[in-house]
Amino acid sequence: MTQQSVAAPQPVPTSDKLDAAVLKVAGVVVLGAIMSILDVTVVSVALPTFQSEFDASYARVAWTMTGYTLALATVIPLSGWAADRFGTKRLYMIALALFTIGSGLCATADTIGELIGYRVLQGLGGGMLMPIGMTIMTRAAGPNRIGRLMAVLGIPMLLGPIGGPILGGWLIDVASWQWIFLINLPIGAIALVYAQLALPKDSPEPSESFDWLGMLMLSPGLALFLYGVSTLPEAGTFADPEVWGPMLVGAALVVAFVLYSFKPQHPLLDLPLFRNRNLTIAAVTLFVFIIAFMGAGLLFPSYFLQVRGESTLHAGLLMAPQGLGAMVTMPIAGMLADKVPVGRTVPFALLLILAGFFTFTQVDPNTSYVLLCGSLFVMGLGMGGTMMPIMTSALKTLTGHEVARGSTLVNILQQIGGSVGAAAMSVILTNELNGSRVIPGVTDPNGEPVTEAGLAIAAQQRPELAQQVPDPSLIERGLDYAASSFGTTFWVALALVLLTFVPAALLPRRRERSHLLDDQPGDPGERPRTPVVVH
Structure with a gap:
């Protein structure tokens, strides 16, 4: 799907520093991203509370996160076209409003089914905040500062793992679970006013025809496939029709979309972009990495809550070192990505993640918190030096009009990887725990x-x-077995991190010229339009 610019072409900034005008716009984007990312991490520590409040299984309450992810995956392919058609400012404010309204409705839920439904609505708004925010930031900063741009957009990813679990745990302990959603209402109102004042006025232009047939195949296909994968922890086996049925139908729709997408003049996704070696390697590396890191990452708070008996607040505080580690390396990695090939830095970051994961494969009911927090900090150091540099490398090898489409492809794979990882780790952990000895009578x-x-x-x-x-x-034997079950699951995650070294070894090790500033077809000397980036 070829994207067109909403605003008129502007001179590309020559300075590599982010000036005051860019930072003003960045404030809006970061505020919206913090809302959406914080909400994911806040809910992760609230899952045990949802279990007791709604008398539901862990697999059932996990749908409060899965439903959000499904909604996000559904709107990803739509975001780039909608930005052209309606304007980024208007669309961003609509996304903020949807997210805020969804948050308020979540706080009114009386059943787990209602909460899951409201989370889907919240996800439709939250899913557009990052893609459209990235578009706004790219246009404001200019493509020659992609590395620093990624570092700025990494701020919410730093604050999420640090503040989310702490904030969620504190609100649940001192008030109630409803407040993890109610707190979004004043923040959302402030963000809407800020966006109205700070973002430039929209000048939407007629966009290319939208590939509705492709959309009707891809979005339901992704949703059905991820639904089947996410049902796996509750069903416990692929043989359950509720697992393989949606997965089979979803996969068939996605395959049909792939075959179809080479026919229209302006397809929803530009699959031939995978001929770009750097884009393909970056996508595969991120896909494998996210299955391991994001899947196992959801289990860290569960270990503290279920095996160590910590409160939600303490579990959140214990997770903070991971975010602090990322805070150290992410800004540095963002700057280095503009100067040093990622093939020379990412493998070292993955080694740090590997070292941190190893500690969790050895956990028992009394493992030192100093050792666990230190390992989380080391893993955070590695995370900060992995995701943003890989994405930056992929974007730099694309021409201006290809960036949006390439980024869309990578982000869809990221969403699938996150869902597959969460489901796989949950199934492994559940099966391990179920292997414990049954107490007679x-x-x-x-x-x-x-x-x-x-x-x-x-x-x-x-x-x-x-x-x-x-x-x-x-109880003593049960805790030993539970800790061992977590350790086994983390061994699987560690093996997947090891597997990530295979595509990471193929990442570029020589500095390549950025194609983001290449002239586009048109009048001689015309500056390229700033790309619409979906992230």
């Missing part, structure tokens, strides 16, 4: 048998249960 309120690990986890979250257990060794 003991059943839960639903009549299901209770395992030693299940009893130990329940006792950690509800201390009064521990006093009712006649044999304390049951």
